[in-house]
Amino acid sequence: METQRLTSDASGIAQAADILARGGLVAFATETVYGLGADARAGTAVARVYAAKGRPSFNPLIVHVADLKMAQLYGIFDAQTLALTARFWPGPLSIVVPLAPGHGLSELVTAGLETVALRVPKHPVAQAVLTQFDGPVAAPSANPSGRISPTTPEHVLAGLAGKIDAVLNGGACRVGLESTIVGGIPLALLRQGGVSQERIEEITGPLAKAGSDITAPGQLVSHYAPRAALRLNATSAEPDEALLGFGPGPCDLNLSANEDLVEAAANLFAHLHTLDAQDKPIAVAPIPNTGLGRAINDRLKRAAAPR
Ligand code: TXA
Ligand code: MG
DSSP states (O other), X not given: OOOEEEOSSHHHHHHHHHHHHTTOOEEEOOSSSOEEEEETTOHHHHHHHHHHHTOSSOOOOEEEOSSHHHHTTXXXXXXXXXXXXXXXXXXXXXXXXXXXXXXXOOHHHHTTOSEEEEEOOOOHHHHHHHHHHTSOEEOOBSSOTTSOOOOSHHHHHHHHTTTSSEEEOOOSOSSOSOOEEEETTTTEEEEOOSSOHHHHHHHHSSOEETTSSTTOHHHHHHHOOOSSOEEOSOSSOOTTOEEEEXXXXXXXXXXXXXXXXXXXXXXXXXXXXXXXXXXXXXXXXXXXXXXXXHHHHHHHHHHHSOO
């Protein structure tokens, strides 16, 4: 794939929105760092983000929207989180809130959690893309996993040229450091970033420490697992088990009948939820440990770990 360089004029913005609408990947400037954007409702597009970054695990991603009204289609805000949006949006603050009914986001974006991290970026190019696309955009930093976050289009291309559809030029990022993340009840600081803790606490009072309270969503990330027992690398199911398949052959649900790891990643959380609802142990077919398969196996191993 050749990565297009788009300029931030009306035609470049329209092309970027069009690529997103077709399930493609577009890196775009935000005021913090360049984000690698994909339609947050399209599991396959989100799976491609993980593949392009070469991430060895699935973390939930931040969903970018144009304004609070759009954010409320996906998340439920209370008085305290609303006060934060009034003070800091648009800007470098991401807020983790409970998912709204009928949100329509891919489960790969939330990593199967009941919460979502939402952010309204301030950068005019990010704003223009989000307004034109008129939908939620999942966007982690646009760098290969383990490398430094990009603050110019050149940084993005150095890491991801040939792996993404386009980079939309928005110049150098002003903040140069990812957004601050808060969430949970009581509200906790989940990641330090572009808005200082002190400024947030002027609105909220003292923030809880992430992980210090059972409801801090940062903890749920590592604890998410189906209720059912999981048996990995199963070549067939026992009579009482449901089989989560990969590749051709009979099974209860198939991650990908034609062994496509992007499709498998896109289906992973939704299929686990569906099988979990059947109240049977789950046998999981072997998944090759290459490319996105490593992230899939990482998640399955956590889900299968004794609790
Ligand atoms: O500045 C930024 O925030 C950049 C630019 C591109 O906007 N984006 C960014 O996104 O850093 P991302 O997707 O890499 O941030 C992911 C982090 C996760 O590692 C996790 O810490 C947190 O956001 N997160 C996302 N959803 C969460 C959830 N439901 N509960 C707890 N933490 C969550
Ligand atoms: Mg990053």
